[in-house]
Amino acid sequence: MVNVFITGASGFVGSHLTPILLAAGHKITAIARSESAAQKLEDQGITTIRATLEDIDVLAKAAGEADAVIHLGFIHDSRSYAESVEADLAVITAFGTALKGSNKTLITTSAIPVAGVPTPTELSPGKIPPRAASEQLTLSFSSPEHSIRSHVVRLPPTVHGDTDRGFLAHYIGQSRKAGFAGYIGEGENHWPATHVKDAVQVYKLVLENASGSLKGGEVLHASQEAGITLKTIASAVAKRLGIPTKSITKEEAGQTYTFLALFLGIDCVASSELTRRWLGWESVEKGVIEDLEGSGWYFEETSVTKF
Template sequence: MRVFVTGSTGWIGSATVDELLGSGHQVLGLARSDRAAAALAAKGAQVHRGDLDHPASFREAARAADAVVHLANKHDWADQEGGDRAERAAVEAVLDGLEGSGKPFVIANGLSGLVRGRPALETDASPEVGPAADRGGSENLALESAARGVRPIAVRFAPSVHGRGDWGFVNWLTAAARRHGVSGYVGDGTHEWSAVHVTDAARLIRLGLEHAPAGTRMHAVAEERVTTRAIAEALGTALSLPVAPIDPADAAEHFGVVGHFFGQTLTGSADLTRTLLSWRPTGPTLLEDILGGAYTTDTSDHGKDA
């Protein structure tokens, strides 16, 4: 298949491009900068210049492809409403291009906010509906497109998609530990996160693209429960820093944006995903990655122009 990938030089997108190319697919990657374009070309992928703020710039690329994987997101915490609008407009542009084709469309989401008090299941519908919702209600918008002749598939990522070069949540926790000279956890550290290695997440995307029926919700979860205290302790060991609890009232100041998430339990089950697609994660665990030095190098600018 010729697969159009947005977010193709981001953290998960880069691994997905590698997975697709390694499995014999052709890749057309959306790039908004010269650096991103060069990175794609170096891998043997084709380049389509454009960005999320101009969805018309990639509507025809989606139409011409055999499949679309939408991983790009602005991640602008200072303007979440603007990011939500951009996300919805991007999905609308892709759906306009794919309507009536029967082609697969994989769209990214997270486990955060799906349910409270238990692990999220693939059968749990996202509560985010409509343009004013988180991420512009894009998951539901995409899944509803089955009625428009599209094969939509949602992939929901664990809060930690980890690995060497990760610039997401665990990298932010690492930066906070270095900044304050202590690896912290919120409260008593019994909050839990799910986790998945980035290569396992990329393989799941490829399997879903190839085999998942329309309307499938996939959970990229290899480990269902890792305590936040265990994460902090592993970071403390890797960075040779003391480990200490952080008062929940001080979490935002200590950790920054990630403090809000680190003080929550964010877990999901992937039992149905594994059964449907015969997906068996093989990458290292989150704690193995941390203790193995995956977060001892600063990657704070990785993927910024993806």
């Protein structure tokens, strides 16, 4: 049994991770911003601490008392993305200080496109600012000076499944409003994708590391599908909504999809070969197109996004 401290436990990924960790016999402590979030976690048998990601001293104390830390939380509010990343760096720094010299496990979260190359692998260093700094900081804790078993799990732009309120949900909602499912240019650029139930297995396997294959300082790719073209995703969305697909410019993408326009042009085919080899991870859930074809969640008109 591992006593693990988790941030973001009530979020999309966290809410799918906590049940499988509890089922495996692990003990969880998590932060909760609201009474309702705390109650939902406590109903599962999770110990809660009322705090936010800006309560650095509280986070550091909880991390120091745990056997391992999984950092899923990220601030999504009215502040700028750069400010949210700065807050994230403050949290990771606090974890590094609290765990220094302990040889305990720290798992943080990043995004596959941070590698900044068209075909990233787990060995591709993070290059795209400002999020790359979070990766670099986490991995630096694996040095002999810090003696932390630190790892980064990179998630793809599309982590899909019921209760998702992220990029894919936003894309669908904005497409419904616009009356078309858009893609930039020919739409032949790629997004990696992973079902959330497959993604959380990566965190669990890193935490347990039963094979002993991880020594610290590794990046893992939770990439179930290496790359699906945006035109393919748009076609699946258009079919479900009963609207046409449409090639649009970057400027039109900004008008239609707001912040998501920055990501619609990403072309990334991500390998997860090393992750599968190191962890024995196997993706078993439905792919993104199959999920879209059969999903009730994504196409409920009452669905909202977190953005």
